[in-house]
Amino acid sequence: MIEVRGLTKQYGTVRAVDDLTFDVQPGKVTGFLGPNGAGKSTTMRMVLGLDRPTAGTALVAGRPFARLGQPLRVAGALLDAQAVHPGRSGRDHLRVAAGATGLPPRHVDDVLDQVGLGPAAKRRVAGYSLGMRQRLGVAAALLGDPAVLLFDEPMNGLDLDGVRWVRALVRRLADEGRTVLLSSHLMSEMEQTADHLVIIGRGRLIADAPITEVMGGRHANRRVRVRTTAPDDLAGALLRRGLRVHPADDGDLLVEGAPAETVGDVALELGIAVHRLAEQTSSLEEVYLGLTGDSVQYGAAALTGQAVR
Amino acid sequence: MTAATVPPRPAEPGTAAVFARAAGAEWVRLRTVRTTWWCLLAATVTIVGMGAIAAADEAEGTATAADPIASTFAGEYGVLLGQFGLLVLVLLAVTSEYATGSIGPTLQWTPRRGVLLAARVAVPAAVAVAAGVLLALVADLLALGIDPDLTLTLGEAAGGLARIAVVLAAGSVLAVGLGLLLRSTAGALATVFLLQLVLPFLMQSFNVGWLADLAEWLPGTGAVRTLLREPDSLSAGGALALQVCWAAAALAAGGRRLLRRDAG
Numbered sequence: 001m002i003e004v005r006g007l008t009k010q011y012g013t014v015r016a017v018d019d020l021t022f023d024v025q026p027g028k029v030t031g032f033l034g035p036n037g038a039g040k041s042t043t044m045r046m047v048l049g050l051d052r053p054t055a056g057t058a059l060v061a062g063r064p065f066a067r068l069g070q071p072l073r074v075a076g077a078l079l080d081a082q083a084v085h086p087g088r089s090g091r092d093h094l095r096v097a098a099g100a101t102g103l104p105p106r107h108v109d110d111v112l113d114q115v116g117l118g119p120a121a122k123r124r125v126a127g128y129s130l131g132m133r134q135r136l137g138v139a140a141a142l143l144g145d146p147a148v149l150l151f152d153e154p155m156n157g158l159d160l161d162g163v164r165w166v167r168a169l170v171r172r173l174a175d176e177g178r179t180v181l182l183s184s185h186l187m188s189e190m191e192q193t194a195d196h197l198v199i200i201g202r203g204r205l206i207a208d209a210p211i212t213e214v215m216g217g218r219h220a221n222r223r224v225r226v227r228t229t230a231p232d233d234l235a236g237a238l239l240r241r242g243l244r245v246h247p248a249d250d251g252d253l254l255v256e257g258a259p260a261e262t263v264g265d266v267a268l269e270l271g272i273a274v275h276r277l278a279e280q281t282s283s284l285e286e287v288y289l290g291l292t293g294d295s296v297q298y299g300a301a302a303l304t305g306q307a308v309r
Numbered sequence: 310m311t312a313a314t315v316p317p318r319p320a321e322p323g324t325a326a327v328f329a330r331a332a333g334a335e336w337v338r339l340r341t342v343r344t345t346w347w348c349l350l351a352a353t354v355t356i357v358g359m360g361a362i363a364a365a366d367e368a369e370g371t372a373t374a375a376d377p378i379a380s381t382f383a384g385e386y387g388v389l390l391g392q393f394g395l396l397v398l399v400l401l402a403v404t405s406e407y408a409t410g411s412i413g414p415t416l417q418w419t420p421r422r423g424v425l426l427a428a429r430v431a432v433p434a435a436v437a438v439a440a441g442v443l444l445a446l447v448a449d450l451l452a453l454g455i456d457p458d459l460t461l462t463l464g465e466a467a468g469g470l471a472r473i474a475v476v477l478a479a480g481s482v483l484a485v486g487l488g489l490l491l492r493s494t495a496g497a498l499a500t501v502f503l504l505q506l507v508l509p510f511l512m513q514s515f516n517v518g519w520l521a522d523l524a525e526w527l528p529g530t531g532a533v534r535t536l537l538r539e540p541d542s543l544s545a546g547g548a549l550a551l552q553v554c555w556a557a558a559a560l561a562a563g564g565r566r567l568l569r570r571d572a573g
Contacts, residue, residue: 026315049420050413050572066420069322070330077417083410085342092341093414100334100418102322140414147315177315 001026001179002047002148006056009042009203016042018203019056024181026147029174031194031211032183035292039203040183041079044152048077060148072101075148076141081133081157086126090117090136093125097140107143115139116165130157138169148179155186167193187285201292214287224255224263227276237266252276324424331419331428335402339436344401352394353444356387360448361455363387368456380459381469383452384445385536388473391444392480392532395437396505399481400497402433403488407573422568426489430560434481441477442470476532479552480505483528486559489567504555505529528555 002024009017017039024030034040045051047058049066057064060075068074084093094108112121115135125133134157141149151170155163170193174180181198184190190197190211197214199207207214228234231253235245244256255263260279267274322330339345360383367382406412419425449466453459484501491497504527512524524530525543531551534543543551 045572048417050416052569052571066422068420069324069327070319071420072418073316073319079413079417080410083413085338085405085409085411087342087344088338089341092337096334096337096341097414097418099337100330100415102326102330145316147317 001061002150002181003059003062004043004047004056005058007043007046007053007058008055009039009046009051010054016203017046017053020200020203020205021056022198022205022208024148024179024198025196026179027174027177028195029170029180029182029193030196030198031190032181032198032200033185033187033190033288034183034200034206036185038200038292040200041152042203043200044077044079044150044181044183047150048075048079050079070101070144072097072103072140072144072146074144074146075150076144076146077150077152078134078137078141078154079150079152081130081137084125084133084136087124089122089124090128090132090139091121093136094140094143097143101144103144111139111143114142131159131162134158134162134166138166146178149173150181152183153185154182155184155189163189187283187288191284199288199291206291211284214291215281215284222256222259223280224258224260225252225276225278225280226255226263226267226274227252228267228272228274230270230272233270234263234267234272237270238263241266324421327419327421327424328427331424332432334418335428335432339398339402339433342405344405345398348394348398348401349440350394352391352398352440355394356384356391356441356444357448357451358387359390360384360387360445361451364448364452364455364459367452367459377458377460379465379469380449380452380456380461381445381465382537384448384469384473387448388441388445388476389533389536392441392477393502393506395441395477396480396484396501397498399433399437400484400488400501401494403429403485404492404494404497407492408494412573416572426564426567429489430482430485433485434478437481438474438477442474445470445473472535475549476535476552479528479556480532482556483552483559486556486561486563489563490559492566492573505532509533526551528552531555 004020004022007017007020008015020043032040042051046053047060047065049064065071065075091108091112094111095105098105098108112118115138117132117135117139120128120132125136128136134154138151138154141151154166158166167189170180170182174195182194194211197207197209197211198205199214225248226234231247231251235253238245238255243258246254248254260277264274264277363386364380364383406415416422416425446466449461449469453461483504484497487497487500491500506529509524509527509529512520528551530543531548534540534548535545535552
């Protein structure tokens with residue numbers, strides 16, 4: 001379990017992380033979402049004791065990470081896959097980690113096989129692709145068989161197989177009862193992988209809820225898409241009932257504020273043939289954009305403002 | 310599924326155990342990068358080579374069978390220049406971590422920064438001292454072969470090698486401290502070179518009194534005095550104190566940056 005309490009990081013006049021409080025529970029994949037510059041990486045770095053908070057605390061398994069004597073057996077993390085000495089082989093990189101943690105060297109080969117880096121283990125990291133470095137970072141995180149795992153954008157640079165592999169891995173780790181915090185900007189991935197979401201923007205907490213709740217919330221629009229031979233007649237009838245109707249690009253109608261049953265009943269009353277009727281929930285991406293819309297720091301508006309000046 | 314597969318939190322190891330592991334990791338770090346071996350090669354060529362040249366020079370000179378001198382000057386002259394191969398080795402052990410970002414993983418594996426600092430000073434300094442002393446001994450023995458009029462008693466060897474160990478230990482701590490403080494290879498390297506070699510000679514070569522006086526306070530002056538036992542204007546104790554104080558100050562400043570500031 002990870003407990004974050006009032007965590008704040010100030011760089012000069014910029015407040016990168018602003019009074020964040022949330023828990024990451026075991027047995028779930030917790031997605032950590034936010035626009036670029038929202039403070040996700042800074043938060044993770046503070047949880048791991050790399051950066052010193054201006055205020056607040058973060059506990060990993062009940063203790064500050066920076067006081068742990070064998071941290072890899074408590075929490076493993078992949079923050080920046082590129083932060084590896086390029087002159088060392090992947091295997092030697094992990095042997096350093098095993099040495100610092102007091103783990104027998106055979107763990108190194110086990111974990112290298114587990115992430116599929118066995119054949120490349122003796123090559124220098126300089127020759128690794130970004131995807132291979134991600135796998136090496138995951139291997140280091142798993143080395144001590146920890147109960148808590150933090151992954152910062154682990155799918156960056158991975159091909160489709162790699163993305164599937166990470167998805168299955170975090171699922172398995174959570175199912176084993178471990179605490180998994182996963183940041184990603186790939187919303188579609190979060191939708192498929194995360195059980196719980198912590199969403200931040202401009203360093204502040206925007207949402208901390210199960211993914212089903214986020215998807216069903218205020219920003220999640222339910223719509224009905226209907227295809228008919230007489231769209232004008234149906235649209236008129238729906239509008240008279242106070243529903244919002246607008247045409248989709250392909251000639252279908254999008255009806256907001258009513259379930260599919262209502263739309264079907266109205267069509268039946270008018271005797272209009274319906275060729276398609278589907279309820280659509282908005283994607284996590286839309287919900288996320290709705291939630292973080294105010295907090296995008298470097299959005300188009302800001303750029304336009306710059307240009308006018 | 311079940312929560313039973315999650316390992317319980319392990320018992321906390323004691324500080325001595327954490328240090329032993331951190332030191333072991335430092336040792337693996339050092340020996341698994343090529344730079345370390347290139348630096349050792351450079352130190353070998355310089356220390357042994359300079360020692361041999363000094364001995365060949367001496368063979369034309371003052372020592373006679375009737376009035377022998379100790380061959381330890383060979384290792385001492387060698388280390389005077391060859392120490393830089395070893396100090397670069399020590400410095401890169403620190404600054405390469407900031408250049409590559411690998412200080413992040415390092416602190417994730419050893420988050421107790423005081424312990425990491427101790428290991429990061431002890432291991433590279435021990436390697437530099439051990440290598441330097443060994444190479445100086447080789448140079449001393451080689452000098453014996455070059456000029457048969459030289460001698461090397463156990464006492465002479467022990468004295469000469471001890472002075473070399475002091476210079477390399479103090480220089481290594483200075484390099485680690487500056488590396489941790491500046492976090493940049495180029496900056497720290499230039500600073501070590503200036504303090505340890507360039508400025509002490511340069512400032513005394515001008516005919517400006519206060520510059521020469523100022524040079525008396527640089528660590529390199531202490532190192533030269535300890536290695537060559539001249540000039541007499543600085544006592545042996547004074548030279549030692551000078552090096553220790555510089556090393557301590559650099560370590561305090563660099564250690565403070567490691568302990569108190571963001572990882573980098």
